Amino acid sequence: MTIADSLLMQMFGRPKGLLGRLGGFILARTKRDFTRWAIDLLEVQPDDRVLEVGFGPGVGIEMLATMVSTGRIAGVDYSQEMVEQASARNAKAIETGLVQLQYGSVEALPFADDTFDKALAINSLQVWSNAMAGLREMQRVIEVGGQIALGFTPQSGQTSAGLTEMVTAAGFRDARLVERERGFCVLAIA
Numbered sequence: 001m002t003i004a005d006s007l008l009m010q011m012f013g014r015p016k017g018l019l020g021r022l023g024g025f026i027l028a029r030t031k032r033d034f035t036r037w038a039i040d041l042l043e044v045q046p047d048d049r050v051l052e053v054g055f056g057p058g059v060g061i062e063m064l065a066t067m068v069s070t071g072r073i074a075g076v077d078y079s080q081e082m083v084e085q086a087s088a089r090n091a092k093a094i095e096t097g098l099v100q101l102q103y104g105s106v107e108a109l110p111f112a113d114d115t116f117d118k119a120l121a122i123n124s125l126q127v128w129s130n131a132m133a134g135l136r137e138m139q140r141v142i143e144v145g146g147q148i149a150l151g152f153t154p155q156s157g158q159t160s161a162g163l164t165e166m167v168t169a170a171g172f173r174d175a176r177l178v179e180r181e182r183g184f185c186v187l188a189i190a
């Protein structure tokens, strides 16, 4: 890994330390529009149980909290710095019990089978240490018929080639690609 790659990883990949804190602030200010678009594709309902993997500074969690009322929202992120930023941003919803955020990895999700109706990950899969294991874990914790959205902006460096095939190999069905001007999303059913 080059020095530049290592700095980008500390800032955005798995935000850590001062650089990670700065990375979180940048993400919170620059990804709002894309995050909204990806969440809208999931057609979240008030009673949905929704998981966000790699929630970063928690902007997506904040949006979800305006859509879900009787359901629940959970998030897992592999950066302590992001758990802190997202928890501060969503303090009220955490206090009411609507939102639960925790440190952890997508490759070992701390949930029972079939816990969620919907799940999303934005600009995150490209930095998971084992993308296939992470997708299989997401498939495990989503109820049959539930949906996922995996969103990517150009900054992620992720290409769409092979992604629907990968999602299908992880156990999802009806995987499809939805594109927009600056980014794309893979949608699939568990």
Ligand SMILES: C[S@@+](CC[C@H](N)C(=O)[O-])C[C@H]1O[C@@H](n2cnc3c(N)ncnc32)[C@H](O)[C@@H]1O
Residues within 6 Å of the ligand: 012, 013, 014, 015, 027, 028, 031, 035, 053, 054, 055, 056, 057, 076, 077, 078, 079, 082, 104, 105, 106, 107, 121, 122, 123, 124, 127, 128, 129
């Ligand atoms: C580029 S940031 C994107 C954050 C947020 N989704 C956004 O769009 O602003 C990638 C996020 O994925 C998290 N992440 C990386 N590897 C992970 C893993 N194995 N499990 C869960 N989260 C992970 C990072 O800690 C980071 O918060």
